[in-house]
Amino acid sequence: MTLIDLANPTRFLALTARVLPWLAAATVILLAIGLYQSALAPDDYQQGATVKIMFIHVPNAWLSMFVWGVMSIASLGTLVWRHPLADVAAKAAAPIGAAFTFLALLTGSLWGRPMWGTYWEWDARLTSVLILFLMYLGLMALWRAVDDPSRAARAAAVLTLVGAINLPIIKFSVDWWNTLHQPASVMRMGGPALDKSFLIPLLVMAIAFTLLFVTLHLAAMRNEILRRRVRSLQMMQASRVAFSSETGTGSRQGNASNEAGAA
Amino acid sequence: MSGLGHGKIQLSGRGVACVRGGREVFSGLDFEAASGEAVAVVGRNGSGKTSLLRLIAGLLVPAGGTIALEGGDAELTLPEQCHYLGHRDALKPALSVAENLSFWADFLGGARGDATESLATVGLEHATHLPAGFLSAGQRRRLSLARLLTVRRPVWLLDEPTNALDVAGQEMFGGLMREHLSRGGMIVAATHAPLGIESRELRIGRAA
Amino acid sequence: MTALFALVRRDIRIALRVGGGALIGVLFFLTVVVLMPFAVGPDLALLSRLGPAILWLGALLASLLTLDRMFMADHEDGSLDLITMSRTPLELACAAKALAHWLAAGLPLIVATPVLGLLLNLDMVATGAVALTLLAGTPALTFTGMIGAALAVTLHRGGLLMAVLVLPLSIPVLIFGVAASQAVIVGPMTFGAPFSILCALSLVSLVIGPFAAAASLRQGLD
DSSP, X not given: OOTTGGGSHHHHHHHHHHHHHHHHHHHHHHHHHHHHHHHHSOOBTTTBGGGGGHHHHHHHHHHHHHHHHHXXXXXXXXXXIXXXXXXXXXXXXXXXXXXXXXXXXXXXXXXXXXXXXXXOOOOHHHHHHHHHHHHHHHHHHHHHHOSSHHHHHHHHHHHHHHHXXXXXXXXXXXXXXXXXXXXXXXXXXXXXXXXXXXXXXXXXXXXXXXXXXXXXXXXXXXXXXHHHHHHHHHHHHHHHHHHHHOOSOOOXXXXXXXXXXXX | OOOOSOOOOEEEEEEEEEEETTEEEEEEEEEEEETTOEEEEEOSTTSSHHHHHHHHTTSSOOSEEEEEEESSOTTSOTGGGEEEEOSSOOOOTTSBHHHHHHHHHHHHOSSBOOHHHHHHHXXXXXXXXXXXXXXXXXXXXXXXXXXXXXXXXXXXXXXSTTTTOOXXXXXXXXXXXXXXXXXXXXXXXXXXXXXXXXXXXXXXXXXX | OHHHHHHHHHHHHHHHSTTOOHHHHHHHHHHHHHXXXXXXXXXXXXXXXXXXXXXXXXXXXXXXXXHTTTTHHHHHTTHHHHHHHSSSOHHHHHHHHHHHHIIIIIHHHHHHHHHHXXXXXXXXXXHHHHHHHHHHHHHHHXXXXXXXXXXXXXXXXXTHHHHHHHGGGGHHHHHHHHHHHHHHHTOSSOSHHHHHHHHHHHHHHHHHHHHHHHHHHHHTOO
């Protein structure tokens, strides 16, 4: 099974219909295991039970970046290889990525609340995620704003790749901006010295969330393909029946160009 | 179909002058049109055919002269008794065909015909729930024609109405115009091509 | 009444459908507000002091930005001709369009305010005050901005020219909107006085806006 075989949307639909239930089942099982392990993980001696937010927060934060990576590859697929499913993949990924990013922000803010005393602190990491969230929303707005999917695809692909190049620069700038104003970051979590009792559930959760993304993404791609089919069927309906109701051999195209000339 | 709910009407212009962008397009123009009559406004490009229609529709202010409608609804002004079908179709691509039509029916008000029936007449009943953005130029023009049928107005002001319509569409439109005239309506159309119905010619501008 | 209701419903529908720009206004609002701390610095005390001003500026710019195409789209597809000719007075049609615009683009800004207040470290009372002043003040922004949108059609120019025309007109709204919010947060003024003036400004613009817009649309007929 190569990427070219998948290029045919019909084959893609048939294949994903078989794969999706298994993926969904694997996701549910891994999520259950991960959540169970997270619940068993010991409380942190400083943060108490709130540390468990980490098991949700970190996978979401990881996916918020991973999804942009997926979209960047898909964008390359649109611009360079002209793979027919590439822009479907890119479009389907954007709202999911935005959702994961939003969850990362939400859990980050809930996690920060006991430490900072406020729900929001202009912490370098959270701020970068916030900017990423804005970029996701912008991308979704772009997809929405243009009616014709293939035209929107190119614009969105360029924007996604520019975003991929810019994200590290933004991240660096925000770090610099933040340290300029606030020498010590309040948030000191993670780091390499993470205890095994935290690390294993975290890894399981990360894999579970990645599987969740793959499942949602494939389902969203199916929806997008079907949505486009409905659209082209509607366009066909709009033109076809008009022809049958016109008894003459009427050259509509010819008349349309006449109008353009006369106007 | 019922009549238009009014007696004989008479549209008359006396010494109408039009100035656009500092340039006099025409002046001293007299014209008449009565119930059941179609007037084809002809003239070369730039002679002011569209301007004349827009003057009657109240979308331009005449530089001189008067335009009046006698025998219509005394409560309403002339533009309020006119249908104006211009180059642009006044359709929103994001709305469905039915939504576009029902909006204009609700907004323009007055006596109205059946929207579904009008759509069937112009040959768009299959596209009722499709976005208007999916329609071709000819189909958009047909949808505009459905507006003329759904909202009853005695005076039709048509600017190049047969543009974008195919042969069958032009025939269908000819039938609609004849029916409108037979119910006591009036048509003033700016056109290069033959209108397709019995009409009186009004030539404007200097002879080319 | 049916006519006006139909117009409001159509405009809201278009704004919310594919290609419509109502929610982009909220996104713009969010972006402008997020930009501010990068210029000011992440000092929460400072941000909460500047909060109402930032939110008001963001809302002002966002509502102005979306106003641009209020009449332009109708002008381009010929709808404006039919609206002008119709039995509905043009002033009322303008008011209906402004109402639809405010419902589709202004109201979401107010709904988004609490989230943005969180980012700027505003407490519940302060956020509530800003949201309330925006609720009272954004109609004024829409209805005065409508005059600029009508002029943009007349002059065949939108964008920056419109912003230059309209922004000075919205200064009073900005002054009393921010003043009323600040009164709640720091005092010493009472909330009531500037808030009443803000409501008065909205009511006045509710009257002036449609008349001025209709007059300028009529002038611009061609």
